Amino acid sequence: MQPMIKVIPYGRHDEKGQPTSLYPAYGATVRRAPHKPLIVLPHTLSEITGPVYGHDDIAEADNDLTRQHAGEPLGERIIVRGRVNDDRGRPVPHTLLEIWQANAAGRYRHKRDDHRAPLDPNFSGSGRTLTGANRCYPFVTIKPGAYPWDNHDNAWRPAHIHFSLFGRAFATRLITQMYFPGDPLLFYDPIVQARPDEQARQRLISTFDLEITQPGWALGFRFEIVLRGREATPFEA
Amino acid sequence: MDQAPSPSQTAGPYFHLGCANPRPVRCVAGPNAKGERVRLICRVLDGAGVPVDDSMIEIWQANAEGNYHSPDDPQEKAVDPDCPGHGRLATDENGSCVFETIKPGRVPGNDGTLQAPHMNISVFGRGILKRLATRIYFAGDPANQEDPVSHSYQTSAAIPLWRTQTLTKTAVGILISTCAVNMKPCFLMYKGAPRLSPIYDLSLSSLSDSGFAVPVGGIDAGALD
Numbered sequence: 001m002q003p004m005i006k007v008i009p010y011g012r013h014d015e016k017g018q019p020t021s022l023y024p025a026y027g028a029t030v031r032r033a034p035h036k037p038l039i040v041l042p043h044t045l046s047e048i049t050g051p052v053y054g055h056d057d058i059a060e061a062d063n064d065l066t067r068q069h070a071g072e073p074l075g076e077r078i079i080v081r082g083r084v085n086d087d088r089g090r091p092v093p094h095t096l097l098e099i100w101q102a103n104a105a106g107r108y109r110h111k112r113d114d115h116r117a118p119l120d121p122n123f124s125g126s127g128r129t130l131t132g133a134n135r136c137y138p139f140v141t142i143k144p145g146a147y148p149w150d151n152h153d154n155a156w157r158p159a160h161i162h163f164s165l166f167g168r169a170f171a172t173r174l175i176t177q178m179y180f181p182g183d184p185l186l187f188y189d190p191i192v193q194a195r196p197d198e199q200a201r202q203r204l205i206s207t208f209d210l211e212i213t214q215p216g217w218a219l220g221f222r223f224e225i226v227l228r229g230r231e232a233t234p235f236e237a
Numbered sequence: 238m239d240q241a242p243s244p245s246q247t248a249g250p251y252f253h254l255g256c257a258n259p260r261p262v263r264c265v266a267g268p269n270a271k272g273e274r275v276r277l278i279c280r281v282l283d284g285a286g287v288p289v290d291d292s293m294i295e296i297w298q299a300n301a302e303g304n305y306h307s308p309d310d311p312q313e314k315a316v317d318p319d320c321p322g323h324g325r326l327a328t329d330e331n332g333s334c335v336f337e338t339i340k341p342g343r344v345p346g347n348d349g350t351l352q353a354p355h356m357n358i359s360v361f362g363r364g365i366l367k368r369l370a371t372r373i374y375f376a377g378d379p380a381n382q383e384d385p386v387s388h389s390y391q392t393s394a395a396i397p398l399w400r401t402q403t404l405t406k407t408a409v410g411i412l413i414s415t416c417a418v419n420m421k422p423c424f425l426m427y428k429g430a431p432r433l434s435p436i437y438d439l440s441l442s443s444l445s446d447s448g449f450a451v452p453v454g455g456i457d458a459g460a461l462d
Contacts, residue, residue, distance in 0.1 A: 005311060005345045017241040019366040026247075028364025031284035041370075045344050046357050049307035050297060051323035089239045100255030110251045112291070126254045162249060164256055168309060170297045170357050173368060177246040191247060194366055200244045226240045 009043035010171040010228045011087060016197040025190035027151050043171060050169040053096040053130065063129035065141035073123035075104025075142030077218040080206065084131045084165065086229030091135030098128040098164040099139060106145030115147050140218065146185055158185035158192065167227040178223045179205045245368060248361040250291045257293050257327035265296055265338035270319035272301030272339030281332045281360065288332025292362030296324035296336060303342030343380060353384035
């Protein structure tokens with residue numbers, strides 16, 4: 001008999017708050033979404049643990065995408081800031097965030113992006129940071145442009161920034177996208193629309209924030225991220 | 238629950254910029270890590286059998302002692318500094334990527350049990366709106382008989398998932414169950430529609446047919462011969 005390990009599982013998602021895997025309007029899901037019912041796996045040590053990153057993994061300019069080259073990138077300079085909480089409002093400190101995005105013209109610095117828009121020699125479009133002890137993260141970047149894609153006739157992705165987060169556990173791993181308020185393309189985008197719940201869609205849209213905005217320098221946007229939380233703290237169990 | 242968790246979104250085709258290129262992790266366990274060396278060749282195929290060249294695979298595994306390199310693992314065992322246990326690679330034009338690692342030890346399960354050696358796998362990419370999570374077990378390991386996850390697939394599926402040697406390219410659609418030991422490559426395969434793969438869902442609140450008795454389903458055994 002093994003020593004008993006007390007595992008406090010992470011909460012299960014409300015289905016309405018998450019996209020369906022199969023959303024035919026987003027054509028690439030048709031051949032890539034599971035077609036059989038998924039199997040619910042009880043959380044064990046394998047699911048409640050995860051890789052840990054530290055400040056050694058982060059370089060000084062990693063979270064300022066406007067300072068990674070000799071010159072400044074073209075485009076509208078923005079500050080993106082927010083907190084990373086769990087679903088009970090508890091902070092998730094020291095977690096790795098990675099972002100990637102198109103440049104101001106809507107072009108990724110990626111060999112597979114053949115959009116007829118210019119690359120910017122001063123913009124790579126990737127950054128990373130850790131949440132601090134106060135659970136906040138900041139990025140400085142430029143506002144990405146919208147770009148066409150071949151999902152359907154006259155398809156355009158709304159301006160967005162990709163976010164990747166680890167949290168503390170395999171169970172909390174999340175990749176999502178941040179959008180901008182008031183973007184008319186949001187209504188037409190099947191990736192945004194792939195979730196049934198309007199409130200859930202709203203959680204993907206950042207808010208303009210005058211307090212984050214720095215006078216004479218950059219507009220500020222707030223994007224709060226919520227990861228799954230454990231059902232109780234070890235102390236409550 | 239006070240706040241709903243943020244919705245997942247596809248990583249899209251350009252995740253290399255933010256994830257895989259700045260931080261590829263091929264070596265899940267270094268050359269000095271304790272344990273049996275394993276080379277794991279993963280291959281991702283879509284529902285039409287076409288290699289998926291724009292997906293990303295992440296691995297999370299325990300060390301040879303069955304201990305995770307995480308502060309949330311309460312076991313009183315020594316951490317192996319040469320086995321961080323995390324890997325991450327993009328698939329290439331053949332839908333493949335190759336990890337170097339060790340075979341993990343048995344990790345305690347719930348209720349005083351021991352799980353069979355396994356790796357925890359995430360698949361991201363274009364067309365994948367929610368992370369696909371699954372596990373890889375090791376063919377021929379007797380511990381599979383005792384593990385509720387691996388054992389149920391072994392008995393409920395129409396095919397012997399653990400006969401690694403039989404899993405050739407005709408075994409398209411089996412995500413779970415195959416792995417390489419002793420540096421002999423085998424394949425991890427993921428297939429979309431028609432879905433044959435058991436994909437674990439770590440997020441859904443409930444499923445009507447939850448539990449381990451759910452067959453892998455839809456497998457035409459003849460397709461494996």
